Amino acid sequence: MEVELRVLGQVEALVDGTPVDLGPARQRCVLAVLLVEADRPVATGQVIDRVWGGQPPRRARQLVSNYLSLLRRLLADADLAGEVVVERRGEGYVVLVDPDRVDLHRFRRLVARARAETDPARALELLEQAAALWRGEPLAGLDTPWITGVRQGLERERFAADTHRIDLALQLGRHTTLLPELTDRATTHPLDERVTAQLMLALYRCGRQADALDHYQRLRTRLVDELGADPGPDLQQLHQRILAADPALTAPAAQVGHAPVVPRQLPAAPALFTGRVPELAELDRTLTSTVPNGEGVFAESDAEIRDPLAGTVVISAIGGAGGIGKTWLALTWAHRRADQFPDGQLFVDLRGFSPTGQPTNPADALRGFLTALGADPGSLPSDLDALTARYRSQVADRRMLVVLDNAATADQVTPLLPGGTSCTVLVTSRTRLASLIDRHGARHLHLDVLTDAEARALLITRLGTDRVTAEPNATDELLELCGRHPLALAIAARHAATRPQVPLTEVAAELRELGLEMLDHDHDTDPAASLPTVLSWSLHRLTDQQRVVFALLGIAPGPDTTLPAAANLTGLTPAHAHKTLSALENASLLERRPGGRYTMHDLIRAYAATTAHDLPEHLREAALTRVMDFHLHTAFAAERLLHPHRDPIHLDPPAPGVHPQPLPDYPAALAWLDVHHPHLLAVQHTAAAHHRHQVVWQLAWSLTTFHYLRGHHHDQLVVWQAAAHAAEHLPDPTTRILTQRHLGLGHTEAGLYEQATDHLHQALTLTEHHHNPTQQAHTHHDLVRVWMRRGDDRQALEHARHALALYHDQPRWQARALNAVGWLTARLGEFDTAREHCRAALTLHRRHHDVHGEAGTLDSLGYLEHQAGRHRQAVDCYQQALTLLRDLGHTTAVADSLDRVGHSHAALGHHHQARAAWREALELYREQGRDTDADRVQHQLDDLDPTPEQTDPSGATRNTENEQSRG
Incomplete structure (x- = not known):
């Protein structure tokens, strides 16, 4: 286990490169006091004085003890008890x-x-190791007089050590490498003559005699103006020797002749880089945990972080669609850590995904590297293996960073990997580079879209705080429309920045209206500034079939897809479809989520949809037909499992090549519908757009039981409104009857009782006209629900008795009507009649194994017993009903039964049980969007009194809702 305790920066503890949370600033300050004096006792009074600066709180000793107890616990939790x-x-x-x-x-x-x-x-090597330990201002984030004094002392120690290190490096002829650092030090310490002398010597040795003399004159002028003094004799002597071009000032010949060339090939750091703090920190952790013990290979691509093989590190970033920011992240990190690679940095764009479509040949990249390392281009071999061997010899034992940007394949990368253990390699790629993981122990760093805060910071960086904060709603819309995709945000910000007089509201409206067209600006003059163009480069390495699948996924209904849905969409076998999806995932065009779901970023999907327009129309239509039939037939099978007693409808056979999802039982059906509900709504919308009227209507029918079980009342009304339009184009009168019935029920749940009554009376008229007594009975039963909602139980009872009479030869439906009559007569106080009807209903439901009906009738009996003052019997009935309803997943009815059983518990004085039941009901009502019911239950909870009382649940939801509309 590798343990590090740090104060040369922020106060930190790391275990194998992973930070340990050390708590608040005061607690870290206590630890810092003890770490500065490690292995030496510090008196409690001294700790207090150093932490609080002479103004300690009254309980300072106790606080110190508490902080140290917490630190011991944190260290123990991190398995550091034996180390610290x-x-x-x-x-x-x-x-x-x-x-x-x-x-x-x-x-x-x-x-x-x-x-x-x-x-x-x-000595120089030791001092370089010492310099690498500094991460910024020592004891950063802590502020007491003692901390300030320690910090100043440590900065002086660092300055002295760095000065010694630079003297040694100059002695060894490394003046070229030192120039950037010396320039910065001279700016920070403009009056320090020793720093000036070092810079002058380095400039002179680099052939910049005039610059060295000019720097001396600037220092002399400043000393005279500010201090009234000339430079010291040592600096004056150096000045004279440079004027005279003293040969003794040059580095020793033997050392100069053998000094290796130090390449600095990194392109400029991105000026507007924002965010990516966790990713940069992960790169830092990997570097500090592996250098100098092993070769570091960092690769940005699309996979999860994995443990590296011994002595090797590969970091790979995904999210990997074009424009996600892989190169910017790599360059930003490389520049921030360039000082840790004193022997230089190599960079090559491997053009794996570029406008030319021709990746860089590894041999050409190697020639570029070797030339940068000082080799004569004319002497380089032509053979790839020979080039690789010479390159690895050149970089052996050198601490260098090699950045391989935009790689196409692992085979393109492998010849460019150093052979020793001292270099670090950073690779960016849109592909996973799987064999790099397998053969070289690659570690992968996931790179996804920006977080909301990072995306907002990007806009602020490019447009300014005032403009962004002045239009918060427009900013939110831009973030949403761009999907927090870095390149999309940058393009949108460019549109706004070049038109400062245009409000962000208009920019967002333009993006909302034009979509990818707005992000395709400048695709001819600057391809890298067009998101569609950048994305198109990812398609170059796909096969024809993979491009077709990518396009079809862009027009597939629903927010994502699964392997069975994709196989039906594409007409491929599951095995072939899985292989193709994996190829798209490897190309960072698709992402696999938990549960076997495949998803695209919204902008990638929009681009895929544009490529679908290039496919033959018959191919697109056949694919959509298959995927619609897959969802319809699977949903229909699920409905039959959820409600086997419902009068079935007839579906045409699915299109050739369609294989509906097998659903073995009720739980599987409910689980499939829970997951695929958004897809089924999208499929209905797609079917309507393609005038597949039968599919539109049949999907509404197939979703009915599920919608009532889960309380999706708004979706139920929406799908049946779409079905009503489709029914106008269908000849079957039963279709129109069912449509009017379900529109009536949907409007009932929406609280639109006039419209509900109108639709149900239209259905009733159609049933009478077409002599359909079963549907007539169903419609009367549906009218029971409306009139109960309207507060007219007697009118509801009349419809219930009509339904009972019409169901005389259909025992399953007769049981439902018996329950409705029993419920309503109980509400009207006719308890004997109610009990007789409910018990008869329960017998029939159990005889015909109708668990839904049995649960609803038990709930009715619970209500009846409660109204009759038999509260213990009521609780027993409700509990039986709840057990069945929970097994059925009927969350709508579960909420209603919990509401009612709470009243019975309250009447018995069981307030703990009442409160538990109402709290669960409240949560379910809120999840289902039943705000009125939720408000009522909240009032019941607020009014719950610790003394027993008889509670009249007159506001409770009527029982017939426990049995969803059937037929």
Whole structure:
């Protein structure tokens, strides 16, 4: 286990590169006090003074003790109890830890060893290791007088160590590598003569004599103006030697002749880079956990983070569609960590996905690398293996970063991997580079779209805070329309930035109206500035069939797809479809989610839909027909399992090549509908757009039981409104009867009782005209529900008795009508009649194995017993009903029964049970969008009194809703 304790930056503890949460600032400050004095006791009074700066709270000693107890617990939870020990010593505390595990003490030990070292090269190596331990301002984020003093002292130690390191590096002829650092140091310390001397010497050795002399003159002028003094004698002497071009100032010939070339090939860092903090931190963690112990291969592609093989690290980023920001992330990180690669950085664009469609030949990339490393281009071999061998010899034992951008395949990358263990390689790619994972232990870093905060920060960076905050709604819409895709956001921001007088509201409206067309601007003059063009490069390496599948997925109904749906859409076998989906996933055009779901980013899907227009019309229509039939026939099979007693409808055979999903039982049917409900709604919409009227109507029918079980009342009304339009084009009169009935029921659930009554009376008229007594009985039963909602139980009872009379030779439906009569007579106080009808209904339901009907009737008996004052019997009936309803997944009826059983518990004085039942009912009502019921139950909870009382549940929802409309 690798343990690191850090104070040369923020106060941190890491275990195998993973940070441990050390708690709030005061707690970290207590730890910092002890770490600075590691292995030496610190008196409690000193701890208090250093943490609170002379103004401690009254309970400071107790707080210190509490903080240290919490730190011990955190360290124990992180399995550090044996590595880092916090002990009480006399009147104070001590942290016992190996000093090399604390970056400050390791820094001091390395500096001391370097100063004692006689070999300049070895001393320089030690000082470079010491410099690499610094991550910024020491003890960052903490602020007390003691912290300030320690911080200033540590900065002085760092400055002295860096000055010594630079002297040694100049002595060894590394002036070219040092120039950027020395320039920064001279800017930060403009009056320091030793820094000036080092910069002047480096400039002179790089052939920039005039710049060295000019820098001296600037310093002299500043010293005279600000201090009234000339430079010291050492600097003046150096100035004279540079004027005279003293040969002794050049680096030793032997060292100069053998000094390796230090390439700096990184393109400029992205100026407007925002976000990606977790990804940058993951790259940092991987680097610190592997360098210098092993070769680091970082690859950005699409896979999950995995443990690397020993001595090898590969980081790969996904989300990998074009424009997701892989290259920007790689370059940003590379520039931020360039100082950790003193022997240089190599960069090549492998053009795996570019306008030319021709990836860079690895041999050409190697020639470029070797030339950058100082090789004579004319002396390079032509053979790839020979080039690879020479390249690996050149970079062996050198600490270099190799950035391989936009790779097409692992085979393109492999020859460019160094052979030693000192280099780090960062690869970006839209593909997964699977063999790189298998053969080289690649680790993958997932790169997805931006978070909401990151996307908002991108707009602020490009447009300014004032403009973004002035139109928050327009900003939110831009983020949503762009799907937080970096390139899409950048293009939208460019549109806004180049038209500062145009409100963001108009920019969002334009994007909403034009979609991908707006993001396709400048595709001729600057292909990389067009999202569709960038996405199109991902298709170059796909087969014809893979491109067809990609296009069809763009027009498939629903938010995502599964393997069975995709197989039916494409007409492929499941095995072939799986292989094709995997290829699209590998190309970062598709993402696999839990549960076997495949999804596309909205903009990628929109692009896929545009490519579908290039397919032959007959191919598109056949694919849509197959996927519609797949969903319809599977939904129909699910409906038959959920409600086997319902009068079935007839479906035509599915189209050739369609294989509906097998559903073995009731739970499987309900689970499939739960998952695929959004797809089925989308399929109905697609069927309507293609004038598949039969499919539109049959899907509405197939979703009815599910909608009532799950309380999807709004969706129920919407699908039947679509079915009503389709029914106008269908000849079967029963279709029109059922449509009017379900429109009536849908309007009932929406609280639109006049419209509900109108639709049901239209249905009743049609049943009488077409002599359909069964549908006539069903319609009377549906009218029961409307009149109950309208508060007229006697009118409802009249319709219930009509239904009972018409059901005289249909015992299953007769049981339903018996229950309705029993429920209504109970509401009207006719308890004996109610009990007789409900018990008869229960017998018939059980005889015909109608579990839905049995549950509804038990609920009716519970209500009847409650109204009759027999509350214990009521609770027993309700509990039996709830057991059945939960097994059925009938959450709508579960909520109603919980509401009613709560009244019976309250009447018995069982307020704990009443409260539990009402809380669950409240949660279900809210999930189902039944706000009126939710408000009523909330009032019941608010009014629940600890003393027993008889509660009249007159507001309870009527029982016939426990039996969804059938037929």
